[in-house]
Amino acid sequence: MKKIIFYLLLLLNFLLPLAIISNTLDxxxxxxxxxxxxxxxxxxxxxxxxxxxxxxxxxxxxxxxGDWLFWLVYxxxxxxxxxxxxxxxxxxxxxxxxxxFSQKINSKFLAISLVCQWSLTHIFVARxxxxxxxxxALTIFILEKSKKQSLxxxxxxxxxxxxxxxxxxxxxxxxxxxxxxxxxxLNRLIPAKYQLWAKEDTWKNNFIYKIILIQITAAATTxxxxxxxxxxxxxIAYFGQNYxxxxxxxxxxxxxxxxFWKILIIQTIALVFVIYGxxxxxxxxxxxxxxxxFYYVAIAYKRQAILIGLLSVPVLNNVSxxxxxxxxxxxxxxxxxxxKLIYFFLIFTLIxxxxxxxxxxxxxxxxxxxxxxxxNNSLPYEGTRWLINNSQPxxxxxxEFSWGGYLNWNLPNDLIYFDGRGTATWMYDQKHTMLEHYFxxxxxxxxxxxxxxxxxxxxxLRRTNFIPMAKPDLVNNWFFGTSYQGAYTQATTLExxxxxxxxxxxxxxxxxxxxxxxxxxxx
Numbered sequence: 001m002k003k004i005i006f007y008l009l010l011l012l013n014f015l016l017p018l019a020i021i022s023n024t025l026d027x028x029x030x031x032x033x034x035x036x037x038x039x040x041x042x043x044x045x046x047x048x049x050x051x052x053x054x055x056x057x058x059x060x061x062x063x064x065x066g067d068w069l070f071w072l073v074y075x076x077x078x079x080x081x082x083x084x085x086x087x088x089x090x091x092x093x094x095x096x097x098x099x100x101f102s103q104k105i106n107s108k109f110l111a112i113s114l115v116c117q118w119s120l121t122h123i124f125v126a127r128x129x130x131x132x133x134x135x136x137a138l139t140i141f142i143l144e145k146s147k148k149q150s151l152x153x154x155x156x157x158x159x160x161x162x163x164x165x166x167x168x169x170x171x172x173x174x175x176x177x178x179x180x181x182x183x184x185x186l187n188r189l190i191p192a193k194y195q196l197w198a199k200e201d202t203w204k205n206n207f208i209y210k211i212i213l214i215q216i217t218a219a220a221t222t223x224x225x226x227x228x229x230x231x232x233x234x235x236i237a238y239f240g241q242n243y244x245x246x247x248x249x250x251x252x253x254x255x256x257x258x259x260f261w262k263i264l265i266i267q268t269i270a271l272v273f274v275i276y277g278x279x280x281x282x283x284x285x286x287x288x289x290x291x292x293x294f295y296y297v298a299i300a301y302k303r304q305a306i307l308i309g310l311l312s313v314p315v316l317n318n319v320s321x322x323x324x325x326x327x328x329x330x331x332x333x334x335x336x337x338x339x340k341l342i343y344f345f346l347i348f349t350l351i352x353x354x355x356x357x358x359x360x361x362x363x364x365x366x367x368x369x370x371x372x373x374x375x376n377n378s379l380p381y382e383g384t385r386w387l388i389n390n391s392q393p394x395x396x397x398x399x400e401f402s403w404g405g406y407l408n409w410n411l412p413n414d415l416i417y418f419d420g421r422g423t424a425t426w427m428y429d430q431k432h433t434m435l436e437h438y439f440x441x442x443x444x445x446x447x448x449x450x451x452x453x454x455x456x457x458x459x460x461l462r463r464t465n466f467i468p469m470a471k472p473d474l475v476n477n478w479f480f481g482t483s484y485q486g487a488y489t490q491a492t493t494l495e496x497x498x499x500x501x502x503x504x505x506x507x508x509x510x511x512x513x514x515x516x517x518x519x520x521x522x523x
Contacts, residue, residue, distance in 0.1 A: 009110035027403060086127070116310075132307070294307050386508045394413065399417050447494040495514070
C-alpha cells in the first residue's frame with residue numbers, strides 16, 4: 001500500500017501542473033513561437049518585424065534558444081507538447097531540490113511538494129519561465145554535492161550555458177553561487193565561537209579559487225550565442241529599469257492586489273522554521289542566506305513566488321519528520337486495522353484527485369481556436385477574429401500592450417504598436433522606456449495625435465469595466481473590498497478622445513474589447 005501511495009503522489013505532482021497549465025494561454029506565447037518559427041525556417045531574426053513603432057530596429061532576445069525549443073515541440077506535437085514539457089520541468093524541479101539537500105523522495109516529501117504546488121497554481125502557465133525552478137534546483141544540487149566531490153562543480157558550466165539559452169533568469173545562477181560563496185567566506189572569517197549558525201565543512205581556499213574560475217568560465221560561455229555580449233547588456237538593463245516593476249502585474253510586490261495568500265502562508269511558515277533552525281544551530285549560513293534572499297525576492301515580485309515555494313519544500317519536509325514520529329507512536333495508528341483504513345482512505349482520495357485532474361486537463365492542441373480558454377486568460381478572442389476577417393495586410397494596429405504577443409501570432413501580416421518583448425529594455429528615447437511612453441499615449445491629450453501621425457488603421461483596447469482576472473476570493477475581498485476596481489472603471493484619455501473624434505469610428509465592441517477604425521485619413 002505504501003508503494004501505491006508513493007506512486008499516486010508522484011503522479012499527482014505531475015498531473016496538478018498539467019491540468020492547470022493546459023487551461024492557460026500566456027499572452028507572450030505568440031511572439032515566442034513566431035520567433036522560434038523564423039529561427040527554425042528562415043534567417044535569424046535580428047530585426048523587429050512585428051511592430052510599426054520599432055520596425056527594422058535590432059533587438060536582443062534573451063530567450064532565443066527557448067523559443068527555438070518551444071517552436072520545435074509545438075510544430076511536432078502541438079500546444080499540449082508545450083504543456084507537457086513545462087509541467088515536467090516543474091515536477092523535476094521539486095524532485096531535484098530534494099536530492100540537492102539529501103532528502104528522501106518519499107510519500108511525505110511528495111505530499112508537501114503537492115501542497116506547495118497547489119499554492120502556486122496562479123503562476124503555472126506554458127512559458128519558458130517555468131524552467132527557472134528546474135535550473136535553480138540543478139544549480140543548488142551541483143553546489144551541495146560539490147562539498148563532497150568537487151568534480152560536480154564543472155557541471156555548472158553546461159548548466160549555466162543551457163540556462164542562458166533558454167531563459168533570461170540565468171543570472172540567478174551567479175547569484176546563488178555567490179550566496180554560497182559569501183556564506184563560506186564568512187564561515188572562514190568569523191571565529192567559530194561567534195557563529196550563530198550550524199557549522200558545516202567550509203570551502204577551502206583552493207575550492208574557492210576553483211569556483212571563482214568556474215564562474216568566469218561559465219560567464220564567458222554565455223557569450224557564445226547569436227548576440228554575443230549583448231545578452232549580458234540585455235539582462236543588466238533589467239536591473240537598471242524600474243518602471244515596468246510598478247506597472248506589470250507579475251512584477252509588483254506580493255502584498256498588492258491580488259494577494260496570492262496560499263504561498264505567502266506556506267513561505268512564512270517555512271521562514272519561521274528557518275529562524276528556529278538558525279537559533280538552534282541546525283542550519284548553515286549559506287542555506288540561511290539562500291532562503292532569506294529568495295524570501296525577500298518573492299515578497300518584492302509576485303512572479304518569484306515559485307522559487308521560494310521550491311525552497312520551502314525541503315524546510316517543511318525536514319520539520320515534518322518530528323510530526324510523523326508523534327503520529328507513528330499514537331496508539332490509534334499502532335492498530336493494524338486502523339492503519340489499513342488510513343491507507344485505504346489515502347489511496348481512495350489520491351485516486352479521486354488523480355481522476356479529477358485528468359478530467360480537468362485540456363488535451364486540445366489547437367489552443368488558438370479555444371474561445372473559452374483564451375477569454376479566461378484575459379485575451380481578446382472575438383475581437384481578434386474580427387480583425388482577422390476585416391484588416392488588410394500590413395495594417396497598423398495600436399494595441400492593448402498585454403495582447404501584443406497574442407496578436408503577433410494571430411495577425412502575422414499586420415503591424416502592432418508594442419508587445420512583451422520590450423517590457424523593460426526597449427527605449428522610446430534616452431530617458432523613457434517604450435512601456436512608459438505607451439502609458440503616456442493612453443493618458444495624454446496628445447496620444448491620439450501621435451497615433452494619427454503614425455498612420456494607424458485600428459485602435460484595439462481593453463473595454464472599460466472589463467476586469468482581466470477572476471472574481472477576487474474572500475481574502476482579497478476582505479483586504480481590498482471593491483477598491484481594486486478603480487483601475488478598470490475609468491476610461492483612458494485616449495478612449496475619451498476616440499469617442500469624441502470624427503476621424504475614428506467604433507466598429508467593434510464586446511465584453512472584453514473595443515475596436516476603432518480610422519475613417520478620415522485626409523487629416
